[in-house]
Amino acid sequence: MASPAPSMAFLLSLLLFAGMCSLSSSDYLIGVGSYDITGPAADVNMMGYANSDQIASGVHFRLRARAFIVAEPRGNRVAFVNLDACMASQIVTIKVLERLKSRYGDLYTEKNVAISGIHTHAGPGGYLQYVTYIVTSLGFVRQSFDVIVDGIEQSIVQAHESLRPGSVFVNSGELLDAGVNRSPSAYLNNPASERSIYKYDVDKEMALLKFVDSRSGPIASFNWFATHGTSMSRTNSLISGDNKGTAARLMEDWFQQRAPVRTEMGEIPRRVSTLVSDMNKNHSRLLEIAASYKSSKGQPVTNPLDAKVRVRKDSSRSFVSAFCQSNCGDVSPNVLGAFCIDTGLPCDFNHSTCNGKNELCYGRGPGYPDEFESTRIIGERQFKKASELFNKATEQLKGRIGYQHAYVDFSKLEVSVSKPGGFETVKTCPAAMGFGFAAGTTDGPGAFDFRQGDDKGNAFWKLVRNVLRTPGPEQVECQKPKPILLDTGEMKIPYDWAPSILPVQILRIGQFVILSVPGEFTTMAGRRLREAVRSVLASSASKEFGNNVHIVIAGLTNTYSQYVTTFEEYEVQRYEGASTLYGPHTLSAYIQEFKKLATALVNGQTIESGPQPPDLLSKQISLLAPVVVDVTPLGVSFGDVKSDVAPNSRFARGGGAQVNVTFWSACPRNDLMTEGSFALVERLIDGGGGRWLPVYDDDDLCLKFKWSRPTRLSPESYGRIEWRIPDSASAGVYRIRHFGASKSLLGSITTFSGTSSAFAVV
Template sequence: MIERQRATAMFWVLLLVLLHNGKETISASNYLVGLGSYDITGPAADVNMMGYANSDQTASGIHFRLRARSFIVAEPQGNRVVFVNLDACMGSQLVTIKVLERLKARYGNLYTEQNVAISGIHTHAGPGGYLQYVVYIVTSLGFVRQSFDALVDGIEQSIIRAHENLHPGSIYVNKGEILDAGVNRSPSGYLNNPASERVKYKYDVDKEMTLLKFVDDQWGPVGSFNWFATHGTSMSRTNELISGDNKGTAARLMEDWFDQKSVAKIARRVSNLVQSTHGSHQKLVELASSFQSNPGKTVTKYSSIASRVRSSLKSTEKPRFVSAFCQSNCGDVSPNVLGAFCTDTGLPCDFNHSTCGGKNELCYGRGPGVDEFESTRIIGERQFKKAADLFNSATEKLNGKIDFRHTYLDMSQLEVTVPKPGGGSDTVKTCPAAMGFAFAAGTTDGPGAFDFKQGDNSGNLFWKMVRNVLKSPSKEQKDCQQPKPILLDTGEMKQPYDWAPSILPVQILKIGQMVILSVPGEFTTMAGRRLRDAVSAVFKEKVHVVIAGLTNTYSQYITTFEEYEMQRYEGASTLYGPHTLSAYIQEFTKLASAIVNRKPVEAGPQPPDLLDKQISLLPGVVVDSTPLGVKFGDVKTDIPKSSTFNKGENVSVVFWSACPRNDLMTEGTFALVELLHGQDTWVPVYDDDDICLRFKWSRPSKLSAQSHATIEWRIPQSAAPGVYRVTHFGASKNLLGSISHFTGSSNAFVVK
């Protein structure tokens, strides 16, 4: 009887476990899945940031680090696909070319242009200079090799990690709405779309997030990737700290939430040890006062510092959880959700032109926070919370074959068949790339300058004369681009090398009923809807179609024909003329049909590799120095001894430092907050990959060889009471070009 009772109890326990784990446990896997992540932060000093084209916006520190996150899905004996999400402004054709060369050298033909997609989140707070076309690297003083290498190296490493983590697993898809993370920044353009089309949609931006949940058969959930449309412009055009903006923030929050290895958890885990060792607050103060400001032990293994913080509770065998927040059709979607207002009057900007008294410089988007850091956090949190909800409730399992199609298009002269209003069809052409006058007006996320304004479909004589000095567009080009007045005829500008791309990649990745459209630009809301609908109609079964924006290369914007007529910023930045969207719809439906019919597609014309032609005008680091009697890493402005801080307060320390370009500290850190354990053991708790810690770098004057590092720590509410110190790591360069590493630490202080 007892044995029967035990057997019955074991049966019910087993049944409860199976029911609790759901399909992840009771259903067999049908794919191999692997995820990986790697640091791509790049140079945190002197380099112009990519996105706003503001020559005054140069990197001067780190808000938090940038990463490449990759997933690989493979059939055990069949096809496989790779998707890489970059904390970068956009994909780069040259970066893609060089990554594929490395993958070929390492894996043969396993990973090629056909099945690898490399997509950017569109943060406007990352180092520039890594694209190969002139127009995109003018403000960065040309090509920046450090930016480029950081991306190529990091993407390769993230794919290697994903490849090495491949195990049998399953994938689940889920969808849900976020109502408060994006608004349309060009509503007058959207309203020019047909009313019969607009009435089908509740909102003038896409509110839906689509999420993939990856589950390893052995380890359980190992990651998630999602696609949601909102611009990476919560951080402003004057920000100088490297940042992943709202999507990078969301990724940090999601990874820490799942792993339960956030620094807050680490701090709480050691809190009891600290309290049992140190006792009362008074004893903490006494202990802190016994420590002097000193450089401490020399740190030589810099690459392990950041990972020690985020991985101190990590199993050595289980893969790290990877969560990516990918970009979609964000072309006209702003995260500044309170709307656009005039900075001089506080009134809403002009509806049609986004100006204030005729000036675009005064019209800015606002909110939801009181400053850009808070807005970045809030929009990131909103995306994270929805992603976590979708992750927890995901039940629809992906099933079916993996497939992909890829081709290159010459978008400067592509023939496109479009319907006639009265029936039948016409054959039209795309145009060589050109940028309109309204491009120079910027957007409410980052206004332009001079007398440019959005909605300008005529231009003015003065700027046309300036344009003609560079390149006067032909009559054929003007007619092709109508009603766009051409400011820069970039597609026909070839000196010193190509100013804009003409050969573009288009690609579809299909995993069961999940279809990812890799597009090399920024589709507006309605343009994205039309493309998704056209591709969905090709497939016989129900599919989930997402647009992966800014993927594999960059070619600016894609609007609808009707939005193009309005010549807002997005229309003026639609390079290949009014039929650009029709061209994409035509070519993507061809790719989708090829998948359905199991037919190959032609490779198309190969894009150029312009690496050998790149010009770099950014000067390198000449030398670093300190005043007489001062060493690198010495504290310039310290925390007063025996100081006590409350949670929520700000701690700031200034160190004598050197240029961060001397060593990027990849997978490492320039800044560290340490917690005292016992009498002499410092435990790393927060580093420059944490949102609460900011690393700021500056020179006393522009040409000075001396520099300072300011480390600011906003003490989180989750921080454990105890004794802390702030530590700075850096590398200096002498006149002979030799690099030497240094470290320095602040006085100890108490957090109550």
């Protein structure tokens, strides 16, 4: 007897059930996203060095927010966002979470979302809410804030909407030549017995996650490695992701090139390759073609989308790679060491001075004296290690997704610390910065007569300090041996100068655990925190983790509260100790609170959320002048070429050949070109036919956009585009384009573009 035909509903149910069964307990739902957060490329002070003269004036390469989400099919999920920014910001985190709540309800909250900065010192500032961190940017900068909030939201939305079954793999390995300890005298104050456990005075391990879509294969990699984002110096004025942003760009390009059906610039028709080959054989013909394409007059862009032309945006790029920050507090990428710029001799070991002056002591990167080359080298070293770990990642993450989060008031926290013969209860302090803070570091020296390692201070600067606020005797005693230069935790005019309520957070993906910390832990401080959490996880009753647990510190996450040193390093009062806000027991407080989180994580407990941090957005003050008007000389239009390539120009690939073109431009603050580009290099495709293919934009390391005014307050401005021709560039005819937007006296914004004359690359 024949069986009855199954109904369509039954078949669909069967397929759905089979699909659910095929998703093993070790599989997750994974999604990734990436969005532009470059921000204002002019007039805004850069965040990191606190150098008021370091004002953005162009783009080295663009900044991005990169996100991943890992979820159980019907359970918990975590979202991690890595920002090409100096650090996370409390007010940014608050507003992002508000937007996520309006979109997704309680799916993404402060408990399971982490927002972390790579610590580049070459991004626009003004997006934090506490006075200390926005003084040099002349207060709050709404453009900086908005573009970061928008970018984080969009990266998470992309990751959420792309969620699909997949697996996550982990791998780790040593990277030996991308960081050195910039405060070795402080590190040596840690107990010898503890130092003997470790081979190096900085962490050399990189930990990497590889995300593999069950259908399409690898889609992302995120790694954590400790080195400062200070390959670019305190005098650089081009927006840049520094060494970690460079590594991310190299890794994403590497994956794009290795994919079977992709090339660096997309598939090039065979006829184009033939044309280029013919051109190589006939240089004179190539020059003749180039000469027929003159520079165009600047003109308004009738279709605004034309100004958003971007190589990577149009290339269906889907692979996301993020190089996240870890416990980088005392780790410098300037691996050649610190030297006096007047004598060339090594700086003083204990104080990093030269004849008593900190201003003369600078660290040298591997490309010294070229900071762009140092940035590339340190970025390339991280990329090479990451690509190696990516290719060899075989350990699959298995197990539950989990998270714990709490807000803690670090200004008055009781902490139980071990003492000979037992335990003692001590307290943290309201935030304060010491004299050694003003000395800066070998990555970016300070000024005047400050020096690292100062545990006394001096009378003159104490008088200056007292104009703002005189610390009371209780605060002085609590912060010892730090001499207080700025009592920021007790300064409230016009609003809070420093945070007191900080977020602490643990994210778990199977046997991989992320400790989200709102500051810069030094090497040994990070080691102590990791080991404290490891001991809790390993001793849990469930034995779920055992020894098979990977723990990373995600530094500068969710908000920012400067440095965290060990008690012993704090005693030395170098820059890092002087910048440890909450006193000598700050690290012990973190360890205490993270052990609570770890215990709750393994026991499935609910932990008290703690006091909410303040939302100070309504109190923000901005003194940055707006763009008033952009003008050009009579007879000149925006986008016109001011300085063109020479007629019949021919440039050879490799050897450092560079093409420079300057356009009449307007202030980049008029249009941030988010997900677009200020600069573009195009290659002629159809010989004399006139079709041009975008091949490089201002997200490429070989292309720089530099903006300037002839005088400080002039309404006229220039956009200079510099293209250093890569060895990999195809021979052919090229031109350079500039996109921008001008502001009229009445406030209207008009986009424009300009084009150089064509030139030959042979």
